Amino acid sequence: MAEKTGRKSAQSASKTGDGPVGTGTEPLDEKDRKKARKKAEKAQRKAAEAAEAAVRANLEAEAAVETAAAKASKAARAAAAAPGVAIDPELVPTVVSPGEFATALRVGPGFRLADVDTSSTPAFTGDKAQAELVMRAYEPEIADLQERLYAASRDGDGASVLLVVQGMDTSGKGGIMRHVVGLLDPQGTSIHAFKKPTAEERRHPFLWRIRKALPEPGIIGVFDRSHYEDVLVARVDDLVPASTWRRRYGQIRTFEESLVDSGTTLVKVMLDIGHAEQKARLAARLERPDKYWKFNPGDIDVRHKWDAYAEAYEEALVKTSTDEAPWYVVPADHKWYARLAVQQLLLGALRRIDPQWPPADFDVEEQKARLADS
Amino acid sequence: MAEKTGRKSAQSASKTGDGPVGTGTEPLDEKDRKKARKKAEKAQRKAAEAAEAAVRANLEAEAAVETAAAKASKAARAAAAAPGVAIDPELVPTVVSPGEFATALRVGPGFRLADVDTSSTPAFTGDKAQAELVMRAYEPEIADLQERLYAASRDGDGASVLLVVQGMDTSGKGGIMRHVVGLLDPQGTSIHAFKKPTAEERRHPFLWRIRKALPEPGIIGVFDRSHYEDVLVARVDDLVPASTWRRRYGQIRTFEESLVDSGTTLVKVMLDIGHAEQKARLAARLERPDKYWKFNPGDIDVRHKWDAYAEAYEEALVKTSTDEAPWYVVPADHKWYARLAVQQLLLGALRRIDPQWPPADFDVEEQKARLADS
Numbered sequence: 086m087a088e089k090t091g092r093k094s095a096q097s098a099s100k101t102g103d104g105p106v107g108t109g110t111e112p113l114d115e116k117d118r119k120k121a122r123k124k125a126e127k128a129q130r131k132a133a134e135a136a137e138a139a140v141r142a143n144l145e146a147e148a149a150v151e152t153a154a155a156k157a158s159k160a161a162r163a164a165a166a167a168p169g170v171a172i173d174p175e176l177v178p179t180v181v182s183p184g185e186f187a188t189a190l191r192v193g194p195g196f197r198l199a200d201v202d203t204s205s206t207p208a209f210t211g212d213k214a215q216a217e218l219v220m221r222a223y224e225p226e227i228a229d230l231q232e233r234l235y236a237a238s239r240d241g242d243g244a245s246v247l248l249v250v251q252g253m254d255t256s257g258k259g260g261i262m263r264h265v266v267g268l269l270d271p272q273g274t275s276i277h278a279f280k281k282p283t284a285e286e287r288r289h290p291f292l293w294r295i296r297k298a299l300p301e302p303g304i305i306g307v308f309d310r311s312h313y314e315d316v317l318v319a320r321v322d323d324l325v326p327a328s329t330w331r332r333r334y335g336q337i338r339t340f341e342e343s344l345v346d347s348g349t350t351l352v353k354v355m356l357d358i359g360h361a362e363q364k365a366r367l368a369a370r371l372e373r374p375d376k377y378w379k380f381n382p383g384d385i386d387v388r389h390k391w392d393a394y395a396e397a398y399e400e401a402l403v404k405t406s407t408d409e410a411p412w413y414v415v416p417a418d419h420k421w422y423a424r425l426a427v428q429q430l431l432l433g434a435l436r437r438i439d440p441q442w443p444p445a446d447f448d449v450e451e452q453k454a455r456l457a458d459s
Numbered sequence: 460m461a462e463k464t465g466r467k468s469a470q471s472a473s474k475t476g477d478g479p480v481g482t483g484t485e486p487l488d489e490k491d492r493k494k495a496r497k498k499a500e501k502a503q504r505k506a507a508e509a510a511e512a513a514v515r516a517n518l519e520a521e522a523a524v525e526t527a528a529a530k531a532s533k534a535a536r537a538a539a540a541a542p543g544v545a546i547d548p549e550l551v552p553t554v555v556s557p558g559e560f561a562t563a564l565r566v567g568p569g570f571r572l573a574d575v576d577t578s579s580t581p582a583f584t585g586d587k588a589q590a591e592l593v594m595r596a597y598e599p600e601i602a603d604l605q606e607r608l609y610a611a612s613r614d615g616d617g618a619s620v621l622l623v624v625q626g627m628d629t630s631g632k633g634g635i636m637r638h639v640v641g642l643l644d645p646q647g648t649s650i651h652a653f654k655k656p657t658a659e660e661r662r663h664p665f666l667w668r669i670r671k672a673l674p675e676p677g678i679i680g681v682f683d684r685s686h687y688e689d690v691l692v693a694r695v696d697d698l699v700p701a702s703t704w705r706r707r708y709g710q711i712r713t714f715e716e717s718l719v720d721s722g723t724t725l726v727k728v729m730l731d732i733g734h735a736e737q738k739a740r741l742a743a744r745l746e747r748p749d750k751y752w753k754f755n756p757g758d759i760d761v762r763h764k765w766d767a768y769a770e771a772y773e774e775a776l777v778k779t780s781t782d783e784a785p786w787y788v789v790p791a792d793h794k795w796y797a798r799l800a801v802q803q804l805l806l807g808a809l810r811r812i813d814p815q816w817p818p819a820d821f822d823v824e825e826q827k828a829r830l831a832d833s
Contacts, residue, residue, distance in 0.1 A: 236753075262646045263646065267644060269645075270641060271643075271645055272633065272636045272652070274645065367830050368830055374816060374819070375816045377819040378610040378816065380826070382821050385833050442748060443751070443752050444751070447754070449745055452745055455759050456738065456741050459738065459762045
């Protein structure tokens with residue numbers, strides 16, 4: 086094994102002294118050499134036994150998880166099939182419905198951001214562990230729907246999804262990308278993170294860079310920040326005259342309407358984090374050297390403009406939450422809840438599209454005969 | 460619950476007759492109504508109990524899996540830390556090493572494609588279930604390394620990885636994307652699938668579209684097919700004169716050398732599937748209507764040119780497997796083996812890069828004080 090075995094192995098080797106036998110710079114006599122070899126062999130045998138036992142335990146646990154997840158998913162569907170009767174939420178923490186999340190979180194007329202309890206968990210009464218299990222239970226259905234969506238666009242035409250994720254610093258946008266979008270097939274997913282516009286982007290209308298990043302048919306596109314920054318930071322920091330950002334609400338409505346007309350289902354999500362929770366999350370980043378890179382002193386400057394951002398968000402949400410492209414405000418103090426909610430909203434969108442496997446565009450029997458001869 | 464609850468729920472509702480109570484078009488008398496409600500309530504209670512039981516089972520199983528995976532990973536590392544002693548492979552089917560995969564699969568001088576047993580599993584003696592568990596056990600380390608890689612490039616400079624995946628139709632390229640690349644954080648990953656060149660691409664040198672898709676610093680780029688198509692299909696189908704594709708080996712070597720010089724670690728993988736296995740996989744696609752969309756009659760035409768492709772692959776592999784950018788030929792009749800092997804090769808590349816958390820570019824105590832005041 087000539088290759089470097091990695092940082093961690095090297096560390097544990099130097100800690101325990103189980104380095105390569107006989108290759109040290111210190112001379113070893115035959116006895117020492119034998120002793121070291123024996124010690125290394127023993128350590129390896131123990132490690133091997135532990136690994137083997139872990140594999141066995143893993144195999145059993147794996148099977149149990151699959152059975153349980155399948156059961157939970159089936160039960161959830163069965164319960165959702167009888168919508169006329171109220172379900173006792175105490176009894177069924179895991180029976181969820183995308184429709185209920187959509188209803189509970191949707192921005193309607195008269196919406197006020199201040200009314201949202203950022204630590205609440207609308208449409209869900211379970212806890213973190215249960216939320217993760219529910220998410221896992223729905224994975225197969227989402228995978229199936231995503232593959233159908235992709236397959237249905239094989240001829241270059243077909244539906245797409247655009248998930249727009251907005252939220253203040255530390256609201257958990259990255260976690261949504263990792264833990265919700267990360268469960269999708271990457272071949273049918275395109276993520277675009279919009280940063281501060283480049284010089285070239287600034288020379289174009291604000292929707293220019295957005296249009297270039299729209300998902301193709303069959304694809305689930307995801308925007309980490311979006312054109313909404315052009316009515317958020319652009320407004321709060323006076324990057325453009327007020328008359329300009331005021332016109333953008335209408336421009337965005339028109340733009341999104343045309344997206345919907347061309348077959349894109351929009352899922353617009355604002356992760357709503359509380360002021361105190363943000364402070365705690367920023368503090369956590371300052372406590373851990375492996376999190377320093379995520380911290381930017383500018384985050385505190387933005388924090389001082391909290392109320393201005395809240396005002397800008399509220400106006401944007403109310404003015405652009407349409408029947409075709411509604412906004413959902415997701416309480417985000419609990420990361421596990423926000424992830425579950427976004428997964429359910431995405432699932433709801435895929436179910437509404439209801440993509441179907443395309444029929445064969447060739448003669449199946451003819452091709453079977455050709456294949457047999459090949 | 461006004462929203463559509465989805466295809467499957469709707470189906471099961473119509474099958475069992477548990478539709479919304481009292482909202483049907485048929486008039487129901489009070490007794491029927493009561494009976495239906497009772498029936499629905501009972502069905503829901505049963506579903507709820509099953510869901511609850513599944514959650515409990517899931518929670519226990521989940522905990523067991525995590526413990527076991529952690530143990531296996533630790534054991535594997537401990538064993539790898541004593542490289543001077545041979546490990547009995549019978550004893551430790553799950554103790555694997557990226558270095559061993561690299562050594563076993565690397566294309567060296569005198570390599571002959573015909574010598575590869577496409578159903579073999581070099582550097583691994585376990586079975587499918589064990590391979591999946593090993594993959595899971597290494598997930599945390601890969602996630603950690605990927606995040607470090609990403610963090611280390613925060614200032615716009617830094618290393619990147621480029622995984623090149625080549626292989627005949629049905630060799631499992633899509634499965635590598637879904638099951639190996641799909642385990643990575645999508646925020647730090649970019650997949651590019653190279654199709655038949657467009658008219659615009661054909662007007663440019665063959666590396667033009669490749670250069671545009673190269674990973675930025677901090678990113679793991681993945682090519683599903685690549686510039687190697689320009690010495691494979693281009694050669695077999697005479698798309699360019701022989702003098703042109705012959706010159707390309709040197710051009711590719713020079714190109715990849717410059718990539719390595721600029722900080723990109725290349726992992727070039729050829730998924731090597733057997734002629735009979737391909738036939739079986741194509742036949743499977745013709746048996747399932749949900750797989751028709753993956754089948755293309757042209758796949759059988761390509762199959763008739765098997766030997767010409769083998770010759771083209773062999774020459775490409777031998778002529779472009781350099782010390783800086785070696786080729787790995789992965790036996791691919793067993794999909795689970797190919798996935799494990801590619802994961803291990805990727806892990807090896809990340810370990811060699813050994814990316815480190817960047818230091819804070821601000822005064823931590825100063826920022827803590829600022830945050831406290833915000």
